[in-house]
Amino acid sequence: MALTPGRVLCKAAGARTGNGGRNRIVVTTDSMDMDAFTYRNGELCAEGVALRALADQHGTPLYVYSQTHLQTQYRTLAQAMRAVKPLICFSVKANSNGAVMRTLLDEGSGLDIVSGGELYRARRAGADPARIVFAGVGKTADEIRYALRAGILFFTVESEPEARRISACAVETGTIGRIAFRINPDVDPQTHKYISTGKKENKFGLDAERTLKAYALAAQLPNIEIAGLHMHIGSQILTAQPFHDAVSIVREFCRTLKTLHPTFRYLDIGGGIGIRYKAADQPLDPATYAARVVPLLEELGLQIVMEPGRYLCGNAGVLVCRVQYVKDNAFKKFVVVDAGMNDLIRPSLYQAHHDILSVAEGRGVIHGDLVGPICESGDFLAADRDLPEVGEGDLLAVTSAGAYGFAMASTYNSRPLVAEVMVNGDRAWVVGQRETWEDLVRREPLPATA
Ligand SMILES: Cc1ncc(COP(=O)(O)O)c(C=O)c1O
Missing domain, CATH: 3.20.20.10 (Alanine racemase)
Structure with missing residues (x-):
């Protein structure tokens, strides 16, 4: 997402904020860097909602999505391609959350699916099968x-x-x-x-x-x-x-x-x-x-x-996590957070870069690795990078996490799938409940004891 403090990042093609215009939204029709996450009063916000408040209410790790950003991306692409009136089929593999899908369906999107499970999700979200392609x-x-x-x-x-x-x-x-x-x-x-x-x-x-x-x-x-x-x-x-x-x-x-x-x-x-x-x-x-x-x-x-996926939802999401420990060894500093490769695997799988922001603005900089709790050396969210100077209990946001984030999450190390929240203006609502430890074992009957 590449956010710099003070920059106006939430641009929307004619989008309404629903909060009486308090969001700093720039109206544009061909914006190319539409970002819904910006600092206000020293706090990183999703549209008009402070990420700290969401983390306190829903716990961490937590995926937070901007509905306005999804809508804006869709409208911008449809507008750019209007001469050929394409059927834009959101690629569900990028983010298969029902509320994300529904937001784009309401914009007029079709869907691109790759499994029976995705078709099931699509139909549950109300998609018209006649606007679905199956790859x-x-x-x-x-x-x-x-x-x-x-x-x-x-x-x-x-x-x-x-x-x-x-x-x-x-x-x-x-x-x-x-x-x-x-x-x-x-x-x-x-x-x-x-x-x-x-x-x-x-x-x-x-x-x-x-x-x-x-x-x-x-x-x-x-x-x-x-x-x-x-x-x-x-x-x-x-x-x-x-x-x-x-x-x-x-x-x-x-x-x-x-x-x-x-x-x-x-x-x-x-x-x-x-x-x-x-x-x-x-x-x-x-x-x-x-x-x-x-x-x-x-x-x-x-x-x-x-069949766009990442374009529509990549910068619509962040993964909020809480610092558990800061440790160092002879070579390096490690910031250990409660989100791991099971929650966001892109850095481990593709060496993908995600900007890491402090939820509280104005932190200094340290150099090191941002790592998760998983028992794998490949469990990192950022390696060998400048990171915000944070301590135990502080919140960080892993940016550009809306595509191939939650959708690729697993329960490795028996870590329940995390919660997902959608924001529009000043409103926020849960669009994916946090799993429990009971959920982890629900499908596993134990052998009868002798
Ligand atoms: C067939 C097909 N269509 C669409 C997509 C979505 O790609 P992107 O998220 O880069 O837009 C993919 C991604 O792998 C794909 O394999």
């Missing part, structure tokens, strides 16, 4: 049948055997499986290798030549409708060029596929728009992105689908 390399027959019966818009298909399986499930359920093969355009998205998905060495999609053959095969399969083409080249992409390159490649395929298959009408250009994690990051502005891709899409005559 992923390993869909099971059960998941496919569930999605077919629900009537989703289309499956993005990653292999020929998957197309055959969808066909068989569609015959069995008396439905039609609409499909869009995922093409791997072999472009370098210049991002971390774990979140690069559109190069030929990645497991995702089919190469160009193979894709055309796969469509020919699919055209012969019963109960299959060729609906469109899908691509997704990676995540946290900070320049428009890789998107431009990839769309340039796939649009030629679209022209061919349109002439071969009369039902071909969707081009899904995936997600991947990068956001600001630290001050030096130049996030990809939707207007810049749109300027490079819209001209390529406009005359295709296809319904464009997008």
